[in-house]
Structures are given as structure tokens and as C-alpha cells.
Amino acid sequence: MEIALIRVRTLDNIEAVDRHGPLIEKFFPGLRVKCYCIEDQPYGIHDARSEEIARPKVIKLAKKIEGSDAIIVSCAADPGVEELNEELPIPVIGAGKSLACISRTLGDSVGAITITDDVPDIVRRELGKHLLAWKKVEGVKTGIDLESEANFKNALNAAEELVRLGSPVIALACTGFSTIGIAPEICKKLGVPVVDPILAAGSVAYNLMLTREGWNSLKD
């Protein structure tokens, strides 16, 4: 099944540098991902203003995509996802809603780490009463800041604080956490289930593929 993945951060040479598509292709056999990005947002989405600017760009880009069976919007704020699902004939999967749904299935209460001054609306809404606590990673203003060694450590610390507050599950509420591959590191350090937003979105797309292509589609 062909997936179009929309990055909300402008990337040069996107096929070479994107890590979200390869992550999905590695773990979900049969999904093929083609990566796209919106224009003129090198710092991605990191606050209400940048989200507002990105939303129409995501919608415009998604409407131009051809030959895909589903679209994944790679941002935990799910910009444009609701609108696109009303307009497009193919499913549009948001990383934020996927993250919230897998997280609440893994635990009755969930702690979320973020790069923004609040939990993205869609994640808050979909977790509902299951959102126990959340924590912004110190020293981080955009997803790109996560890529420094110091902030990787700060993200581990944020998760640790949530576990100390009693979170039995950690939700990574920014797809920048997928870029730096921190989910397994948090799990190794703290021993709790950690939900990665790109793997969550990949799981939802995979469910779609498995029923669409039939159960004999993969080799036994």
C-alpha cells in the first residue's frame, strides 16, 4: 500500500534526510512511504502561530498528492487532518490522534512529553481523562532543538519526571521524538511502555492495509 507522509518541517533533499518514512517501512511490511514536506517552515510546528501557518499548507499539499492509498500527517497536532478527511476520498491519518489512541489502550493514565507550552489539542481531546500529566522538554523551542545531546537528555528527564508522578505509559507528543529515536531509550531507562507517534500512525495505516489487501497478501 502506498502511503504519502507529509512532514510539517521543510527539508532539503527530503528523500535522503527523512527518518519517518523509513521507520514505517522498516516495521510495517507492505507499506511503502513517499515523503513530502510543506514549504517555508524550516522550524516546523512549535507553537499556535506556526501551526496556524502550516495548516493551509498541509491541506494544499495533500490535495495535490496523487497515487497514494492513504496520507499520514507527521505532526502530533494533526494540522489539517480533520478538514482533509472531510474532503479527500482516501484516509488521512494524524500522528497525534494515533498516538493518543494507542497510548490510552496501553494504560488508563498517560503522561505526555512535549516541545510546546501545552499538549497538542487533538492529543488532549483524544486522551481525555486519561491524560494524567504532561511535561515540556527543557531547553527546547522547536523539534530541531531535540537533536542536541543535551536536549536528548532533557527529554529523558522529562519522561522520568512523569514516571515519578505515576504515569504508567509515556506518550511522545511531537514527531521530533521519532526523528531522534528516543522511544526505545526511554523504555530502556524507565521500564514503562512508550508510544512513538510515527509508529502509532504506522500501526493505524497497517490495519488499513491488512484488511484492504487481504490476509493472504503477505508471505506465510
Added chain:
Amino acid sequence: MEIALIRVRTLDNIEAVDRHGPLIEKFFPGLRVKCYCIEDQPYGIHDARSEEIARPKVIKLAKKIEGSDAIIVSCAADPGVEELNEELPIPVIGAGKSLACISRTLGDSVGAITITDDVPDIVRRELGKHLLAWKKVEGVKTGIDLESEANFKNALNAAEELVRLGSPVIALACTGFSTIGIAPEICKKLGVPVVDPILAAGSVAYNLMLTREGWNSLKD
């Protein structure tokens, strides 16, 4: 990762006849499933009374299981799942909650087909306002009845009626639908996403495995 899967229907020669474990192993590389079943319920769970009888048996069985990293309870009513998650140190994943969560991520409103006179409580609760409509399969009293050709057709008809009512996504609210492998057939006939409860539960377990075993755990 080792998964214990608990069937709520008593099966002789379970390793040979179970179809839920093999379905998960086929589509989620790295998950190994060992199948168990509760005693003295050859007709499984099919109403409030049989659910009430099964719940303590599921709990008792789950507590005796050793050497597993997670447990999947293979029933859309999630009998005992909440209690077990409070008591056991390993995650216990219910097919019902998994089904509801993947379904609501795939569409804002969901139609559910059932074998019971209502939608299982956990599915109703987790879908919330996203449950658009539901339909019991005609001619079916227990999950076993799904295995006749006539009732396979009745199940297709129930899904068709929900699509006619405007359901953009069909949730299969009984793991008996997984046994007969009807998800891809509904999808082929009606062209809408269909969510299978066993694949949904497998997806949740797979997310657990991917962060626990690290992203280098599978071959590139």
C-alpha cells in the same frame, strides 16, 4: 516478545485450532504467541451471563501464566482486563479497547457489528460519541454460529446496512469475526476500512515490542 493470548472459548487441541495467535504472528514480526483458553465455556462469551461467568476464569488463568511479556485477552468485551492491569506487572491488552481505539482513529464515526444484543460496554465507552450505529448479525447466538456460510453472509449484510446508514468505518465487535477472517471480505465488498479486533490488539502489542526491544531489533 512473548505474548500469551487468552481465548474465552474452550477449545480442544488449542495449539492446532486457534486462528488468533497465528494471525498475530503472521502480521507482526517478532511477536510470538502462546494460546490459552478458559475451561468449560465451549460457546464462549455471547451475553451478559456468559461474560460474568468467564471473567473470574480469565483472571485466574492470566495470573497463572508465566514467561510472557504481555497478555492479550481475545474477546471484544475485555473480560477481566481492567482488574488484571491493576494486579499484574505486565500489560494486559483487551481486544475490545484496541478495536475501539484503532477504529476511532480511522474515522470520526464508526459502525459496529456484533453477535450480542448490544455493543460490548468497553467498545461503547471507548468509542463514545464516535459510535454512529451498530447491528447484530442475524441468525447468530454465539461466535461459533458465525462459522456457517449463511451467517458469514448475514455478517456481510449487517456491515452493508451500517455503510448504508453512513458508517465510514466498520468495527468488528467480536473476535469470532477474526476467526472467520471476514474483515478483508467486508472491505472488498463495501470499500470501507474495516477494523479487526485481533489485528487491533496485535498492533497495540507490536507498539509495545518496538519500543521495548529497540529499533534495531529487526533486520533492515
